[in-house]
Amino acid sequence: MQKLSRYGWRLLWAFLFFLLFLLQGTGWLTVRPLHANPMILLPFLVIFSMYHRELSSALTGLAVGIFLDSLSVSSTGFHSIFFFLTGLTVSLIAHYYFNKNIRSAILLSLIFCLCYYFARFFFFFLLRGNFTDGTYYLFRTALPSFIYTNLFSVPFFYLHHIISLKAR
Amino acid sequence: MRFFFRSRQFKIIVAVFTAVVLFTAIFGWVGTRMAPQADLAGMISAPFQALAAKISDDVSDFVSAYQDGNQLLLENARLQSELNDLREQLADYQSTLSENEFLRNYLGIKENNPSLTMTPATRIAKDSEDMYSGFIINRGSLAGITANSPVITEAGLVGYITEVGLTTAKVTTVLSPELTAGALDNRTADSGILSGTSALAENGCCKFYNLSRNCNIAIGDYVITSGEGIFPGGLMVGTIEQIGSDDYNTSIFATVRPFVDFQKIRNVMVVTGFAGQGGLDPNGED
Numbered sequence: 072m073q074k075l076s077r078y079g080w081r082l083l084w085a086f087l088f089f090l091l092f093l094l095q096g097t098g099w100l101t102v103r104p105l106h107a108n109p110m111i112l113l114p115f116l117v118i119f120s121m122y123h124r125e126l127s128s129a130l131t132g133l134a135v136g137i138f139l140d141s142l143s144v145s146s147t148g149f150h151s152i153f154f155f156l157t158g159l160t161v162s163l164i165a166h167y168y169f170n171k172n173i174r175s176a177i178l179l180s181l182i183f184c185l186c187y188y189f190a191r192f193f194f195f196f197l198l199r200g201n202f203t204d205g206t207y208y209l210f211r212t213a214l215p216s217f218i219y220t221n222l223f224s225v226p227f228f229y230l231h232h233i234i235s236l237k238a239r
Numbered sequence: 240m241r242f243f244f245r246s247r248q249f250k251i252i253v254a255v256f257t258a259v260v261l262f263t264a265i266f267g268w269v270g271t272r273m274a275p276q277a278d279l280a281g282m283i284s285a286p287f288q289a290l291a292a293k294i295s296d297d298v299s300d301f302v303s304a305y306q307d308g309n310q311l312l313l314e315n316a317r318l319q320s321e322l323n324d325l326r327e328q329l330a331d332y333q334s335t336l337s338e339n340e341f342l343r344n345y346l347g348i349k350e351n352n353p354s355l356t357m358t359p360a361t362r363i364a365k366d367s368e369d370m371y372s373g374f375i376i377n378r379g380s381l382a383g384i385t386a387n388s389p390v391i392t393e394a395g396l397v398g399y400i401t402e403v404g405l406t407t408a409k410v411t412t413v414l415s416p417e418l419t420a421g422a423l424d425n426r427t428a429d430s431g432i433l434s435g436t437s438a439l440a441e442n443g444c445c446k447f448y449n450l451s452r453n454c455n456i457a458i459g460d461y462v463i464t465s466g467e468g469i470f471p472g473g474l475m476v477g478t479i480e481q482i483g484s485d486d487y488n489t490s491i492f493a494t495v496r497p498f499v500d501f502q503k504i505r506n507v508m509v510v511t512g513f514a515g516q517g518g519l520d521p522n523g524e525d
Contacts, residue, residue, distance in 0.1 A: 125243060142364050143368060145415075148259070151259050151276065
């Protein structure tokens with residue numbers, strides 16, 4: 072197979088992110104057990120950022136976040152900022168402190184998913200003083216969503232692995 | 240890592256981050272306008288979202304049809320003889336019927352509420368993170384849609400527009416606690432407030448509360464909008480499923496099941512004008 076150019080690979084990554092974004096928006100993932108709403112783009116971004124430099128990870132996170140903000144009814148700017156910081160932090164941590172393997176991918180995915188759902192709970196419920204709905208969200212939606220989202224980190228790791236092998 | 244913090248890359252990252260936070264803060268304060276970066280992303284993705292929603296709906300229809308297959312076959316056999324008689328008449332109408340179904344519903348709403356001016360829109364994406372079934376439609380300020388416009392279907396009230404972009408808009412449903420609207424029991428005219436809670440939203444219901452202890456509401460009554468707030472009066476909301484007394488005061492509340500199935504919404508009407516428009520903010524911020 073003829074090797075893709077550098078821009079070709081970038082386009083492929085952009086296409087994959089966009090495809091997952093469309094999937095996130097169709098509501099197909101909301102056919103869900105225990106009211107879980109997986110945020111599939113988060114583990115994908117974590118794994119992408121593990122293998123890419125800080126700037127490209129941060130900007131990819133920002134782009135993903137902006138697209139998610141266009142879908143989000145109640146959280147203007149939240150995704151842009153969170154995904155931007157996630158891309159940057161994961162890239163830095165993976166570059167300086169972690170080995171790039173599936174254990175790191177799962178661990179980082181777990182940490183950042185936990186941060187994501189806790190940040191949602193904090194900004195959209197706790198900070199607004201809506202503690203009753205917040206507690207409900209935390210246990211009935213955030214917890215199953217956290218578990219559901221992390222299930223995607225293993226297949227995404229192998230997808231990334233396959234693409235990286237082809238790219239070499 | 241020290242080198243990274245001194246690098247040009249880091250300065251670019253800080254600059255971009257500051258710009259994003261500033262944009263978000265400014266548009267977060269303005270509140271009703273989508274941030275320009277999200278608006279642009281919405282414009283780019285809207286056609287693809289519409290296509291993805293169409294495919295998703297078609298697959299969903301196919302799965303439903305398959306699941307209901309046996310039942311449909313039995314029903315089909317029973318109706319077959321009747322259908323044969325009617326087939327000739329139906330042939331002329333069949334294609335027109337399906338094409339115009341949505342517009343006929345639109346006219347139906349117009350007949351009931353002659354003062355309403357409406358713009359048709361289609362749901363192009365769901366906010367899967369929203370517990371209250373919020374979604375995105377394919378019409379924005381270019382189609383004359385403004386924030387706080389009520390959103391309805393032929394079945395009844397859906398919600399209202401919270402943020403508007405040029406070609407897309409965000410809809411918050413009646414299941415959300417963000418929305419509060421004046422409502423009436425259609426039979427007894429007892430008035431109260433309609434809003435959502437997380438627990439009820441899980442079952443697709445909302446809360447009709449602040450009803451007087453002497454009210455005569457009953458299970459099965461219809462709830463309609465009272466005309467207070469941003470919604471025109473007389474819009475159907477749903478039926479009362481449960482009645483209880485409030486823990487914190489002497490008032491009565493009821494659980495209302497909306498007529499609209501929020502999981503199956505495809506086409507909606509955005510009410511862009513009606514008699515007596517310009518009521519209170521649905522978040523109670525006015």
